[in-house]
Amino acid sequence: MTLLVDTVFDLDALLTDEERGWQQRARAFATERILPVIEDDFENAHFRRSLVPELAAEGFLGMHLSGYGCAGAGAVAYGLVCHELEAADSGWRTFVSVQGSLAMSALHKHGSEEQKSEWLPRLAQGEAIGCFGLTEPAGGSDPAAMTTRARRDGGDWVLDGVKRWIGLASIADVAVIWAKDDDDVVRGFVVPTSTPGFAATPIAGKLSMRASIQCDVVLDGVRLPAEAVLPGAQGLSGPFACLNEARYGIVWGALGAARSCLEAALGRARTREVFGAPIGARQLVQGKLADMFVEYEKGMLLALHLGRLKERGALTPAQISAGKLNSVREALQIAREARALLGGDGVTSAFPVMRHLANLESVRTYEGTDEIHQLVLGRALTGIAAFS
Structure with missing residues (x-):
């Protein structure tokens, strides 16, 4: 194809x-x-x-x-x-x-x-579904401030707290939940969602990511055996290592949405006639299409470069931030330009552009907002952290 x-x-x-x-x-x-x-x-x-x-x-x-x-x-x-x-x-x-x-x-x-x-x-094998509970209602950009607690009770752990925007939680069979222990160390826990005290409720009223599930999660005295703790994770480096895996996928994924929008605009430019000719024959339209294409291909080359670095074990968090920031930002701009080129039809479900545009607004926010990735890059460039 x-x-x-x-x-x-x-x-x-x-x-x-x-x-x-x-x-x-x-x-x-x-x-x-x-x-x-x-x-x-x-x-x-x-x-x-x-x-x-x-x-x-x-x-x-x-x-x-x-x-x-x-x-x-x-x-x-x-x-x-x-x-x-x-x-x-x-x-x-x-x-x-x-x-x-x-x-x-x-x-x-x-x-x-x-x-x-x-x-x-x-x-x-798809026999079970998993979810990842890090973000909390007060905000996702400062996980060090999480309020979910894990306390020891004899040989068990007991978890209490609230998480928000947790993908798949209401249909998941297992949740990886991040909480602070009695020493304020962030720990990860493997929580079967059938455990008493675990409750997940899908968030209603979303105008984005509507074909997906994001949830509020309540942990009310969730009792777990000692072996539920992830032994290899202590501190925020544990969840951050996983977030970087997801952010890497977004570098490529957001450009897929951009490609779909660009393809829709290209198809329309060839078939929609205004003033006696296809709009693709107009210089302004060709200029917009060319700019969209250039940003898409630049993003793909960056994604490929990051992928090769990752395969060599040389990919850094700052490089991932550069990719995530660029891909989502340019995908949104391509989607907006495509919507405009489609005219009024661009706001209908006859074309995928508005759906992608709405979804990309969520992608822009999760796994690190634009501002967080800018600060990651700023720290890498200056050696000075400006997160607070």
Whole structure:
């Protein structure tokens, strides 16, 4: 399946055969299984859970992890899958991110062998769904100020607190919950969602990410055995390592939404006639399309560079911040330009642009706002932290 944007800039030439295989599989899945239903699902705020085992069968869940039934794919291959899924809808790239880059990565990086063996194969096969509880109602940009507590009670841990904007929590089988212990050290806990005291409620009234699920979570005396703690995580470096995995996926994913908007604008430019000619024949329109295309391809080259760095083990948090900031910012601008070129029809569900634009506003906020990533880069450039 050749896209219009691919005919001008041959990015595929920079990929391996294996990477192109993952890309084409994800593109086919998005085209055949997500696109036919996504407008209705977005309109009805419906998460189509039946697609989860199908995603698992393609190997997409935790695909960048090794062992425990995971595919062990490279970073670029994972990025390309994120790109193709988000070209259909941000909600489905978000699902793969929450499942694989957050919940599964937390277990893979920080869990005990028993925790890994119990949960990772089930999560990879889509037999279980995971979530990642870090953000709280007072704000997500300052996780050090979290109020969720984990206290020792004999040989057990007891968790109390509230989390917000937790993806998949109401349908999850297991949650990775981050809380401060009695020494104010951030610890991670593996919490089966059937545990008494765990409650998740989907957030209503969303005008973005409507085909996805985000929840409020209440932890009311959630009692866990000692072995529920993630042994490899102490301090904020534990959750941050997982957030960087998710942010990396966004670098690629947001550009998938941008590509979808650019493709819609290109198609319309060739067919919509004004003043006796297609609008694509007008210099102003061609200038806008060219600018959109250039920013899209620059973003893709940056994503590819970051992927190669990640595969060498050389990718830094500041580099990820540069990618996330650029991809989402440029994707939003491309979506806005595409909406304008589509005219009044651009605000209808006949085209995917307004849906992508609404979704990207959420993507802009989660896994670090623009401002947080600017401050990360500012610290890297100056050596001075300006977070407070």
